[in-house]
Amino acid sequence: MDRQQKIIIFVMAALLLVALVVMVVVLCGREAPAAAEFDPPSFDEAAISGLPTDVPEEMNYGSPSTQGEFKFSLCGTPEVTEDNRLRIYFTSPATNKVWLLIKIYDTEGALIGESGLLRPDEYVEHVQLEREVARGSDIVIKVLSYEIDTYYSKGTIQGALKIAE
Numbered sequence: 001m002d003r004q005q006k007i008i009i010f011v012m013a014a015l016l017l018v019a020l021v022v023m024v025v026v027l028c029g030r031e032a033p034a035a036a037e038f039d040p041p042s043f044d045e046a047a048i049s050g051l052p053t054d055v056p057e058e059m060n061y062g063s064p065s066t067q068g069e070f071k072f073s074l075c076g077t078p079e080v081t082e083d084n085r086l087r088i089y090f091t092s093p094a095t096n097k098v099w100l101l102i103k104i105y106d107t108e109g110a111l112i113g114e115s116g117l118l119r120p121d122e123y124v125e126h127v128q129l130e131r132e133v134a135r136g137s138d139i140v141i142k143v144l145s146y147e148i149d150t151y152y153s154k155g156t157i158q159g160a161l162k163i164a165e
Helices: 004-028
Strands: 085-092 098-105 111-114 122-128 138-147 153-162
Touching: 004 111, 085 098
Parallel strands: none
Antiparallel strands: 085 122, 098 111, 098 138, 138 153
């Protein structure tokens, strides 16, 4: 190996060493990404213990089939009241081992209302809507489930409903 080849190898080794030092400094100086803040939802103040009684038959109250770790009931044909609340009878049966919450969306995906958390064996008759929704219009509901005390997600179910005319 002649002198020129030794100089090239030395320069390349020095550049490689500098590059490694810079890489280590950059990696060590980076802050870990901040975890997203999670504000646990509050419990619904309007929640009622037990199961709803005297739900009008035309509201089609029932329990959809679910594959997950929770069950719920609601009206398949909810109605909008004069004070802009969705009368839906959202229910968490006593057999659940999770807390439930329902979110109501319009067909464009905008959130228009949501309940607070329900414990097992609780229901809410109404969910307050943030804006007026026409009778006979379509809505999308999303039911979220949370592990008790940890708030870890135990699954979500989504479906479409038509508001009574």
